[in-house]
Amino acid sequence: MFTVIGVMFGGIAIGFLLRRQRLSWIGRVITVLIWVLLFLLGVEVGGNRRIVEGLATLGGEALMIALACVLGSCVLAWGLWHWLYKRKGRSV
Amino acid sequence: MKGSLIIVGFFVLGTLCGAFHLLPFEVGESDISFYALCGLMFSVGLSIGNDPQTLKNFRALNPRLVFLPVATILGTLAAAALVSLLLPHRSMADCMAVGSGMGYYSLSSIFITEYKGPELGTVALLSNIFREIMTLLGAPLLVRWFGNLAPISSGGATTMDTTLPIITRCSGQQFVIVSIFHGFVTDFSVPFLVTFFCSL
Numbered sequence: 001m002f003t004v005i006g007v008m009f010g011g012i013a014i015g016f017l018l019r020r021q022r023l024s025w026i027g028r029v030i031t032v033l034i035w036v037l038l039f040l041l042g043v044e045v046g047g048n049r050r051i052v053e054g055l056a057t058l059g060g061e062a063l064m065i066a067l068a069c070v071l072g073s074c075v076l077a078w079g080l081w082h083w084l085y086k087r088k089g090r091s092v
Numbered sequence: 093m094k095g096s097l098i099i100v101g102f103f104v105l106g107t108l109c110g111a112f113h114l115l116p117f118e119v120g121e122s123d124i125s126f127y128a129l130c131g132l133m134f135s136v137g138l139s140i141g142n143d144p145q146t147l148k149n150f151r152a153l154n155p156r157l158v159f160l161p162v163a164t165i166l167g168t169l170a171a172a173a174l175v176s177l178l179l180p181h182r183s184m185a186d187c188m189a190v191g192s193g194m195g196y197y198s199l200s201s202i203f204i205t206e207y208k209g210p211e212l213g214t215v216a217l218l219s220n221i222f223r224e225i226m227t228l229l230g231a232p233l234l235v236r237w238f239g240n241l242a243p244i245s246s247g248g249a250t251t252m253d254t255t256l257p258i259i260t261r262c263s264g265q266q267f268v269i270v271s272i273f274h275g276f277v278t279d280f281s282v283p284f285l286v287t288f289f290c291s292l
Contacts, residue, residue: 003130004253005133007130007133008133008140008253010134011134011138013141014137014138014141015137015138018141019142019144021142022142023138023139023142026135026138026142027139029135030132030136034132035099036128037254038099038102038103038106039105039109041125041221042104042106042108044110044125045110046106046107046108046110047110047111047113047118048110051218058215059218061179062214062215062216064179065172065179065191067222067226068171068174068175068191069167069194069248070227070230070246071171072167072169072172073163073164073167073168073171073245073246073248074167074234074237074242074245075238076164076166076245077238077244077246078241080159080160080163080241081238082239084154084157085239
């Protein structure tokens with residue numbers, strides 16, 4: 001976990017040193033790497049018997065809990081968003 | 093929308109490759125996804141460091157955004173407690189333990205399997221993978237419905253690594269620092285909250 005964060009800070013430092021150059025291709029690299037990681041997550045899910053068998057019986061429950069948690073946290077985030085920005089028309 | 097469909101396509105393709113063992117090596121045993129994640133984070137770092145605007149945004153960060161991880165944790169736990177009313181064979185504490193994984197599926201499912209057995213552990217694994225996938229795929233909709241902070245809250249503990257790129261894409265580059273800070277705080281809360289709700 002901390003290695004990943006360290007690598008990112010390394011990237012920030014190198015990006016800062018190269019700030020005179022426009023690295024316009026970096027967005028495309030990010031998109032491709034997101035695809036690769038989602039593909040690999042899929043491979044792990046598909047290859048894990050425990051998850052594949054669980055998908056049918058336990059998947060519904062997991063989906064309900066996940067959906068509730070996403071919505072619950074988003075409702076509070078919406079409240080905070082309103083409190084911070086919409087009320088006084090501040091910018092970030 | 094097209095971007096999300098491509099992402100789903102890659103995920104489904106991966107699932108099929110995994111199910112029918114179409115890859116010549118074991119992904120779970122290799123470090124390939126770790127290196128891909130490092131490559132991704134390095135690229136994200138490059139784009140942050142290369143953008144002179146980021147440092148200005150960091151200084152202009154609203155200090156009240158420290159409440160964002162609190163909002164995420166409270167919203168998640170409240171919703172998990174409510175949904176337990178719809179799942180009569182699951183206790184409220186079990187649902188809150190699964191919810192407090194905050195999308196950190198590897199750690200939370202190991203913890204829950206240890207404390208509560210493999211069945212709830214599997215629910216935790218799936219539920220937190222779903223949360224990450226929902227954030228990755230739903231980020232543009234969440235921004236439209238709940239404002240720019242919503243994908244960060246939805247991403248939970250993953251907002252400093254796997255969901256960071258999609259958040260910067262949908263909410264804007266100025267939310268990078270908030271997103272990393274939020275990921276850090278939420279991430280550290282996972283082992284404590286999961287252990288607490290498993291011991292109830």
